[in-house]
Amino acid sequence: MSDTLKLVQELAGKGQLRISDHGYNELAADGLLADEIIAGLDSAIMVEDYPTYRKGPCVLVLQRDAAGSPVHALWGIPAGATEPAVLITAYRPDPTKWDASFQRRR
Numbered sequence: 001m002s003d004t005l006k007l008v009q010e011l012a013g014k015g016q017l018r019i020s021d022h023g024y025n026e027l028a029a030d031g032l033l034a035d036e037i038i039a040g041l042d043s044a045i046m047v048e049d050y051p052t053y054r055k056g057p058c059v060l061v062l063q064r065d066a067a068g069s070p071v072h073a074l075w076g077i078p079a080g081a082t083e084p085a086v087l088i089t090a091y092r093p094d095p096t097k098w099d100a101s102f103q104r105r106r
Contacts, residue, residue, distance in 0.1 A: 004077065007077060016085060018086055019034055040064055040071070060072060
């Protein structure tokens with residue numbers, strides 16, 4: 001597990017999180033609920049880790065919605081800060097761009 005994912009999960013557990021405006025737009029576009037993405041964070045699987053990203057460390061994870069369908073969520077922490085965890089975006093991954101596990105790009 002990545003350090004970024006671990007920290008995001010800890011912050012979310014303390015209620016120290018927010019959703020970016022872009023994140024809300026993407027959730028709505030794919031018919032996803034913020035509550036189910038937040039609830040699924042505990043069982044998230046790291047897909048890609050970006051610990052040195054210039055806007056702050058972030059991690060792309062695979063989660064599942066309430067129906068069990070795959071969802072990718074990008075979580076991060078603002079540069080120079082230790083909180084909050086930010087849901088940057090979440091979307092239903094395109095199966096033509098990902099392998100069957102949705103954990104590796106084609």
